[in-house]
Amino acid sequence: MSLLFEPATVAGQTLRNRLILPPMCQYTVTTKDGVPGPWQMVHLGARAAGGFGMVVAEATAVTPAGRISDQDTGLWNDAQCEAWAPIADFIRSQGAVPGIQLGHAGSKASTWPAHPGFDSGPIPPEEGGWETVSPSGIPAVSASAPTRELTDAEIEEVIAAFVAAARRADAAGFDAVVVHGAHGYLLHQFLSPVTNRRTDQWGGSFENRTRLVRRVVAGIREAWPADKVLGLRLSGSDWVQSSWAVEDTVRLVRTLVDDGLDWVDLSSGGIGDTYLGPKGPGYQVPLAEAVKRSTEDLVLAPGRGLAVDGDGPDGGARRLFVSTVGSITSFETAEAVLVNDRADAVGIGRAALVRPNWPAEAARSLDDDRFRELVAAPYHRGTWGRP
Ligand SMILES: Cc1cc2nc3c(=O)[nH]c(=O)nc-3n(C[C@H](O)[C@H](O)[C@H](O)COP(=O)(O)O)c2cc1C
Secondary structure (H helix, E strand, O other), X not given: OOHHHOOEEEOOEEEOOOEEEOOOOOOOOOOOOOOOOHHHHHHHHHHHHOOOOEEEEEEEEOOHHHOOOOOOOEOOOHHHHHHHHHHHHHHHHOOOEEEXXXXXXXXXXOEOXXXXXXXXXXXXXXXXXXXXXXXXXXXXXXXXXXXXXXXXXXXXXXXXXXXXXXXXXXXXXXXXXXXXXOOOOHHHHHHOOOOOOOOOOOOOOHHHHOHHHHHHHHHHHHHOOOOXXXXXXXXXXXXXXXXOOHHHHHHHHHHHHHOOOOEEEEEOOOOOOOOOOOOOOOOOHXXXXXXXXXXXXXXXXXXXXXXXOOOOOOOOOEEOEEEEEOOOOOHHHHHHHHHOOOOOEEEOOHHHHHOOOHHHHHHHHOOOOOHHHHOOHHHOOOHHHOO
């Protein structure tokens, strides 16, 4: 029996195992209106059928200006909400918890889709590019269009847009929502002193730089059903000198527990042009481990976070659910993360782009009998699914 295939109850949702498909932008909408289409159904549906415990839909913009590209999905209107509903429903029908990431790209918006055949960098205005916004008019990376500072009133609008998108995610049937606070996008731009030079209540001190993330998390918690999972993806470190570091992450996460955060997913980087961080399999695991170790003393409210003793949604001790992601491709590496208690769950991104059945394959390879439950019924005659 493998720890990867132990179920986990987070908030009121049960993940059948500890494997998460992380959000991955597909830059594939049928028209440029943020409405998900057949591709999202096939991409997410196949990975739900492949055995993931949770399947998280791509960074989905809370406003049109918050899209990374004009091919991004959105959740700022009802048409988008209606189009997501059958996708969330299908993910659930295959045994996975349906989740969605909500984001705003800030100064990293208005770029070409990261697909072969497209330019990289910003879309020129004459080709449909739009004005981008940021904490201080400082781009997160140099290959960006000029960006302008958000006003105080516009920041309030961003918060309201996150909350409205979360309401729509609920209406669409998602059971987990993950706020995008990583990778140099808008919320991360506020956290990082490199991109946030404001002198008002949204910048300067740690408390001020974290205010936007805290407001978004608290705002969503009020609108989001108590039994559903509220998560936050953070860049655990900018890997830039004198910037956001793991100590800041731990400090922020500890405060967010009081705001009703259930889950934190640790990624890294995204600010600056030069990558100074580690590389290689599991390179971000130490960030998750640091957050897990330094939040173990926190007792969460009933029904929040991970049920430690498996007592169900409302009973038993609860602590923050911490996941890792990043260059984990081998089944053994993923299993070792749990065996060594370095995180509660593991995200498998690029490896699952080419192997949608990664979880079922892992269970079989690790000799876990539960692999049979992970193989979708119509695929049981596939040879890879046989003992
Ligand atoms: C095609 C692609 C799109 C991605 N889009 C997103 C995204 O929408 N939101 C996000 O937080 N991370 C995004 N990421 C990062 C992944 O979620 C993941 O953290 C990263 O790929 C590292 O995990 P891996 O090595 O298992 O792929 C993307 C990665 C890829 C490859």
